[in-house]
Amino acid sequence: MTALIQTVDTADGAFTVLADERQRVLASGWTADPEAIVARLAAAERPERITEGETEAVEAVLAYYGGELSAIDAVAVKQTGTALQLAGWEMLRRIEPGAPLTYTGFAARLGNPRAVRAAASICARNAPALFVPCHRVLRTDGTLGGFAWGLDVKTSLLARESATQ
Numbered sequence: 817m818t819a820l821i822q823t824v825d826t827a828d829g830a831f832t833v834l835a836d837e838r839q840r841v842l843a844s845g846w847t848a849d850p851e852a853i854v855a856r857l858a859a860a861e862r863p864e865r866i867t868e869g870e871t872e873a874v875e876a877v878l879a880y881y882g883g884e885l886s887a888i889d890a891v892a893v894k895q896t897g898t899a900l901q902l903a904g905w906e907m908l909r910r911i912e913p914g915a916p917l918t919y920t921g922f923a924a925r926l927g928n929p930r931a932v933r934a935a936a937s938i939c940a941r942n943a944p945a946l947f948v949p950c951h952r953v954l955r956t957d958g959t960l961g962g963f964a965w966g967l968d969v970k971t972s973l974l975a976r977e978s979a980t981q
Contacts (some may be wrong), residue, residue: 819863822871823848826881827976828969831946835871836863840894843943844873846965849904856943856964861896877946885913885977893944904938911952913977918956933954940964952977 830848843856880888923935939950963970
């Protein structure tokens with residue numbers, strides 16, 4: 817598989833998108849380092865070749881940062897995982913901007929409110945950040961918890977999303 821990679825500047829710093837030949841986002845995040853993006857994928861899922869080029873997803877990123885928070889919703893992603901992970905990633909896409917869930921609430925939506933660690937693991941293994949908005953999940957006490965791209969970025973995203981509600 818050949819993939820395209822594109823980096824764009826955002827209010828939260830460089831944002832890089834890795835997309836397959838069908839323009840589905842494989843991985844993305846707040847870095848200009850292509851290796852950091854590829855490292856988010858399991859070894860078996862990494863593209864054979866990566867070339868710099870334009871991705872359709874970058875338009876949605878720019879629209880999101882321009883205030884159109886729903887622009888990321890229609891961007892196609894490609895994720896590979898267990899049935900629970902796939903269900904979790906799909907559920908993350910249904911969390912509304914400005915209405916974050918706790919890990920317990922996320923686990924409950926997945927059908928098992930005690931599966932908090934599994935819910936956190938689903939977030940941690942999410943490669944197409946922003947498009948699958950794992951930043952919208954908080955610790956049970958309401959604190960931020962972790963985020964692969966840093967708590968400053970997570971704070972900024974949540975503030976941007978709550979400001980438009």
